[in-house]
Amino acid sequence: MDPSHQKHFAVIDYVIFAVLLIASMGIGLYHALSGGRQRTTQEFLMADRSMGCLPVSLSLIASFQSAVAIIGVPAEIYTHGTQYWFLGCAYILGLLIPARVFIPVLYRLQLSSAYEYLELRFSKTVRICGTLTFIFQTVIYMGVCVYTPAFALNAVTGFELWGAVLATGLVCTLYTTIGGLKAVIWTDVFQTVVMFVGQLAVIVVGVLQTGGVSQVWRKVWEGDRIAGFDFNPDPTERHTFWTLGFGGVFLMWSLYGVNQAQVQRYLSSRTEKEAVRSCYMVFPSLQLALALSCVTGLVMFARYCGEDHTDKLGSSKGDAMVLYFVMDMLQGLPGLPGLFVACLFSAALSTISSAFNSLATVTMEDLIKPHFPAMTEAKATRLSKALATFYGLLCLAMAFLTHLMGESVLQVALKIFGLVGGPLLGLFCLGMFFPWANSTGAVVGLGTGLMMSLWVGIGSIVTGSSGSRPLPQTCGAVLLSGNTTTVIQTALTNVTLSRPSGLKRFYSLSYMWYTAFSCFSVILAGLIISFITGAMKEEDVTPGTIYPLFGKLFCFLPERLKKKLCCVTPLGPPQQIQIQPPHHKESNGFIYQYEGEQSPDETDTFLPETQTLQVEFETTV
Numbered sequence: 001m002d003p004s005h006q007k008h009f010a011v012i013d014y015v016i017f018a019v020l021l022i023a024s025m026g027i028g029l030y031h032a033l034s035g036g037r038q039r040t041t042q043e044f045l046m047a048d049r050s051m052g053c054l055p056v057s058l059s060l061i062a063s064f065q066s067a068v069a070i071i072g073v074p075a076e077i078y079t080h081g082t083q084y085w086f087l088g089c090a091y092i093l094g095l096l097i098p099a100r101v102f103i104p105v106l107y108r109l110q111l112s113s114a115y116e117y118l119e120l121r122f123s124k125t126v127r128i129c130g131t132l133t134f135i136f137q138t139v140i141y142m143g144v145c146v147y148t149p150a151f152a153l154n155a156v157t158g159f160e161l162w163g164a165v166l167a168t169g170l171v172c173t174l175y176t177t178i179g180g181l182k183a184v185i186w187t188d189v190f191q192t193v194v195m196f197v198g199q200l201a202v203i204v205v206g207v208l209q210t211g212g213v214s215q216v217w218r219k220v221w222e223g224d225r226i227a228g229f230d231f232n233p234d235p236t237e238r239h240t241f242w243t244l245g246f247g248g249v250f251l252m253w254s255l256y257g258v259n260q261a262q263v264q265r266y267l268s269s270r271t272e273k274e275a276v277r278s279c280y281m282v283f284p285s286l287q288l289a290l291a292l293s294c295v296t297g298l299v300m301f302a303r304y305c306g307e308d309h310t311d312k313l314g315s316s317k318g319d320a321m322v323l324y325f326v327m328d329m330l331q332g333l334p335g336l337p338g339l340f341v342a343c344l345f346s347a348a349l350s351t352i353s354s355a356f357n358s359l360a361t362v363t364m365e366d367l368i369k370p371h372f373p374a375m376t377e378a379k380a381t382r383l384s385k386a387l388a389t390f391y392g393l394l395c396l397a398m399a400f401l402t403h404l405m406g407e408s409v410l411q412v413a414l415k416i417f418g419l420v421g422g423p424l425l426g427l428f429c430l431g432m433f434f435p436w437a438n439s440t441g442a443v444v445g446l447g448t449g450l451m452m453s454l455w456v457g458i459g460s461i462v463t464g465s466s467g468s469r470p471l472p473q474t475c476g477a478v479l480l481s482g483n484t485t486t487v488i489q490t491a492l493t494n495v496t497l498s499r500p501s502g503l504k505r506f507y508s509l510s511y512m513w514y515t516a517f518s519c520f521s522v523i524l525a526g527l528i529i530s531f532i533t534g535a536m537k538e539e540d541v542t543p544g545t546i547y548p549l550f551g552k553l554f555c556f557l558p559e560r561l562k563k564k565l566c567c568v569t570p571l572g573p574p575q576q577i578q579i580q581p582p583h584h585k586e587s588n589g590f591i592y593q594y595e596g597e598q599s600p601d602e603t604d605t606f607l608p609e610t611q612t613l614q615v616e617f618e619t620t621v
């Protein structure tokens with residue numbers, strides 16, 4: 001963008017941005033100097049499993065609501081209309097299943113890393129594969145999250161790009177390293193509030209500048225930005241009610257059901273009920289976040305539609321356009337540009353800190369501790385901090401890589417979740433819902449899912465079918481003169497005739513279906529290989545790692561038939577007593593003993609009234 005049109009900050013704007021960074025550091029320092037002073041991994045990585053549902057639920061939002069959503073969603077609404085808003089329909093099932101299925105299973109196993117589940121259910125190999133897949137996904141996603149705010153800021157205000165990346169990355173690495181999960185959760189709470197306030201300020205100012213709500217509504221309505229229900233069943237159609245409302249459910253399960261960053265927050269809750277409640281509490285906040293981003297996009301459209309900005313914006317795409325418009329709207333209101341930039345960086349910091357901390361946790365719990373069982377707590381905690389720093393620096397490098405990607409950051413982020421998060425979701429579903437699945441099937445299944453993702457992902461880039469036609473930028477209905485109508489009709493005819501077929505059609509699968517597609521690939525391949533190599537028997541499966549999905553789905557079937565379908569595995573009752581963690585000194589297995597009293601409000605236990613289940617794995621010295 002040419003310098004003459006760049007927006008500049010007043011001093012107050014820099015002050016507000018600095019206050020955000022200092023406040024975040026302050027929270028980090030507080031948790032470094034209070035409580036157990038981050039001396040054990042239980043505190044550093046799991047916040048002493050002492051968290052309440054409110055901070056956990058706000059931290060769950062913050063983890064996957066980054067600058068990508070703050071910038072990318074308004075750009076999406078501005079260019080394509082409000083179809084994307086139907087993603088909100090996916091939040092219902094998308095959070096209900098994690099609360100009713102994934103959290104009970106994972107919480108009762110008292111894990112630190114979600115991937116310990118894979119060792120309990122399958123084998124150490126499967127656990128390592130799962131951990132490495134997660135690390136791969138999160139490192140790339142982190143890069144996008146650091147890069148997005150810095151790039152947009154640089155494009156609009158000339159703010160030193162790598163200075164912003166460094167400032168964000170270093171501050172984040174610092175408070176994550178010294179304050180642990182407690183600091184990450186409490187900074188997430190603070191940053192989520194800043195994020196909501198910043199977006200609200202932009203909406204209020206934008207509406208006032210456009211001449212009020214009715215004026216905004218008229219312009220977006222005439223500009224064809226209000227999308228109705230699009231029930232087009234075509235899976236290659238980018239955004240329809242089906243791709244967003246149903247494809248989005250699988251995306252939500254991969255994030256809020258089995259992603260380490262979220263599972264770690266559930267496990268840091270003081271009781272299972274708190275964890276389930278925090279998951280339910282995510283629903284209203286997520287709807288609010290989605291609404292704020294979508295309305296920001298509509299207000300931007302009402303304010304700027306029809307005007308030609310190529311001279312100011314140059315070739316920069318939707319993402320930078322959002323920040324330009326926000327800076328333009330807030331120009332002359334000292335403090336508000338700084339507030340929005342603080343909102344942008346809050347979104348980025350809260351996501352990146354969650355990523356650092358979860359990466360350090362899985363690296364420690366899944367890749368290091370099992371090989372050094374005798375490692376002292378002090379050494380393990382120091383190593384965890386070093387890992388958080390290492391991942392912080394790695395993320396800066398990844399930010400540079402993002403520089404090279406083409407399309408909108410929102411699409412890049414959602415594709416990462418689909419292509420890599422999908423196979424991980426499939427692996428956990430294979431483990432939890434299919435008792436017959438064995439380790440070989442799990443490893444081959446994961447590999448198949450990742451290959452299918454790679455295939456469709458690369459295919460869509462190579463054939464350039466991942467693009468999407470933006471709606472016309474005009475405000476009102478443009479009266480078409482005779483010959484224009486003919487021209488448009490001819491163009492449309494060509495488009496319909498050149499409908500992709502065969503493999504090209506596969507490559508143009510909507511990216512919102514990637515999670516579901518790769519998830520089912522893993523389950524299908526995993527089951528086939530498991531049956532070929534000898535399906536697992538009911539009694540061989542570690543208790544507490546199966547969710548009796550079929551038992552619930554076919555509850556009308558007679559017991560005998562359900563037994564045959566081997567789907568009445570008891571899901572243990574809610575956690576009453578602390579289980580010794582697997583890396584406890586004298587045993588590397590679980591001493592899993594509890595009084596199976598069914599507390600009145602627990603509905604998902606299959607155990608008779610009172611039962612003592614003593615499960616003792618072999619303990620090797």
Ligand SMILES: O=C(O)CCCC[C@@H]1SC[C@@H]2NC(=O)N[C@@H]21
Pocket residue numbers: 064065066067068069070087145251252255286289290351410413414
């Ligand atoms: O904001 C990001 O960093 C990624 C884009 C949004 C990720 C998904 S979309 C569904 C869910 N709702 C959110 O607000 N974030 C996640």
Ligand code: NA
Pocket residue numbers: 061062063064065066067346347348349350351352
């Ligand atoms: Na965030």
